[in-house]
Amino acid sequence: MIVEDEELICNELSKLLENNNYEAVILKDFKNALNEILEVSPDLILLDINIPFINGEALLQNLRKESNIPVIMVTSINSETDEALSISYGADDYITKPYNPNILLLRIGAVLKRTKTNYNTNGNDLTYKELKFDCQKGIIKKDDIEIELTKNEMIIFSYLLNHQNKIVTREELMTTLWDNSEYVNENALTVNISRLRNKLKEIGYEDAIDTRKGLGYILS
Amino acid sequence: MIVEDEELICNELSKLLENNNYEAVILKDFKNALNEILEVSPDLILLDINIPFINGEALLQNLRKESNIPVIMVTSINSETDEALSISYGADDYITKPYNPNILLLRIGAVLKRTKTNYNTNGNDLTYKELKFDCQKGIIKKDDIEIELTKNEMIIFSYLLNHQNKIVTREELMTTLWDNSEYVNENALTVNISRLRNKLKEIGYEDAIDTRKGLGYILS
DNA sequence: TTCTAATGTTACAAAACTGTAAGGTTAAAT
């Protein structure tokens, strides 16, 4: 979605975008911008700071209260103040006019790429060496093999993947799995680790989770 | 982690960072950069493109094969080529020397903020109105109430949350849940939706998932 | 080398999860 008042730029932009397989929508009613944005729910917004009737930064700030739609701020002047404000208010990137079309496309691609994990359908993959872990569905993929993890296994493996090359204590894992439930047997974790290791073994990663006796586990 | 050869800048940077409650590490051995980075496993890297012995862009490219550690590229010249390359190779942001310290700090903050969901311990929360959903553990939180979801319910709810205000077809959900397994009863989805709705009802969100007959469901 | 706390393995039963079927309800088109 393009939020911009200069018609010439709007047209240029939407042509550029559509030539590159994006679907472009131009916001017309600036007075009702927030509602329109939320209604359309675009995948990304190109937001000019200087639009009539409304302050671009304030709009961004209000939008952020309700949505994480990625926003690239566009501004005419290369003022550092604007840049600082936009980033702290939640813009995902920032570009100054006049822009190089290729750079703009790259930045759009980059923003979409890095936000899609939170925002989009797929792309919830964590990686470890040659394998991918869809932490939404709990499926480990290697080549054409898929292994399903149980909920406990998912939690442990996600945690380890998010702390690769760092020692993770047993206590950390227990807290992550069961919060403060006192009644849980210490050994329950050991058993769950064991079960996860068995599944990793099926795809040749039997040594992925290393025990550091007295310290914890490490994925390295 | 600071990857930069000019000692003066290194010192300035690490002072700036430490004054702002970051822990700064300076990379010394450029020849072994990739290994050192992976070993230290910093939360963010400030990477100068022009460092001795190794090409900054190539380093980034190699790093990206093994890790998603956030990288802010630093460059002396304001060349668009560099910018374009860095973004497409996977830099999370880009800044040119000489930089304004405040801007740098803001950019660091912004990058950490937007990457932490994928990368960090916590922050796996999706939100919907007054409730939070820890999509790693599958727990819905509202006020002090917590509701545990089963794996199927997690998958459905995550999907809906990631497509708020958009109609999600039954087919989309079925594919997300069971891929192409032909044997699954159409009704299985309906039952799972029903079960999820019952749990949402417990915290007063009985109308959260709306049916659009013939089209699908919508979380709005 | 010996000892011991830390960690691992296995089997089992209770609990939770999940697809199915059978029958009920609803909304939209005619």
Add this chain to the structure above:
DNA sequence: ATTTAACCTTACAGTTTTGTAACATTAGAA
């Protein structure tokens, strides 16, 4: 108003998940 396909609810049983306990193994200190 009637019809009907789309969707919902409930109960049930097969399956999976999970904590426990009992015993086995191991790494590192002494």
